[in-house]
Amino acid sequence: MNLEDKIEEFKDEIDKFKKRLNDIWETSYKELIKRFPFKYEPDKIDDLSPDDIYNPGNPGYFLDYVEHKLKLLGHIYVPSDRPWRSARDNLDEFKRLLKIVVNDISLADKIDAEWQNLPGWGGDKHYAKKIIFLYHPDEIIPIFKTKHLEHFNKVLGLWNKVNEKALGKYKKSYENLSLGQKYELLNRILLEFKNSHEAIKKWDNALFTYFLYRTYPPSEPIKPTKVVEPLSATRLLFSPANELGVVALFSMYHKELGFPYIVKVKPDFPDAIIIDREGNVKTVEFELYASHFIAHRHDPTKCDYIICWEDDLDESAREDLLSKNRELKVISLKDRLGEIEE
16 A cells, blocks of 8 residues: 555544644643743753752643653653653753753754763653654654664665665764664655655654554564563562562562652552652552553553553553553563663
8 A cells, every 4th residue: 555545544533633733733832832942042941940840740840741741742651750850850961961952963963962861861862852853843753762763764665775875974884873873864764755745745743753653553572471581680589470579579679769668568459559759659550561450451540650570561552541641650670670780
């Protein structure tokens, strides 16, 4: 099926999503730019307070727009508030990085800046990419996973251009590019594709992203559910094989994970009541795999955290949970314990 046929097949969905996008651009996005006009008034970055960056319980802080209010413009998955706390607690460094976002430098240099200096902001730098996009929405396709950008370039028949363009611009092969260079290159190729097709060239980049995910969804790898591996870096010899193993691990590491106190562990849903660093009472459901939360038919509106060994939720399942409780967080002990032990 060619591109025009795909557009026709999903025309009604695209039209409905376009209306939702227009509402977001006209309301929440304009609010962001009015409250945080850093692209046009970069000196205002210096005026930011910690509560301007992250102030849970008081919507309207900067990262509330990034994660929640402007989710429709490009979704990012934030498993806990650790990265948001690190931005607030390392305010001077976060301000320095925000100035890089609005500086007149290349997209590659913006992404390759030292975002990893903020705990939780390294890796594929999804959070940095979302912020950069919000201040340059006409120049960036809001696809924040590098693997997904690669996928869309492949399914649209553009992959044969990638290495040639990498050698032409950066004088090295695609495999040897930095993260920022890969993102810049793949974005440029997708933008050229979009702007060369009459049917989609006038779409904004968020609508084009929706179309890509809806029509050519990336396949997620199938993950084993019975493999038990040794955990040499932790106090538990083997990775958990059931929910009780997850409870045991959490009881060992709850303070390092940001929860000073466990108030109660119960036999019914939700499994536990805990207290976070800010003194807030939170509810927890323990699962071996995050998808078991859905399989067990738990109510996401009555739970603050899913604490699991492995987060195996696909994008559709995650979106469904967040649509019912946007504050719901998933903590993967497999990921977080590695960070703690480093």
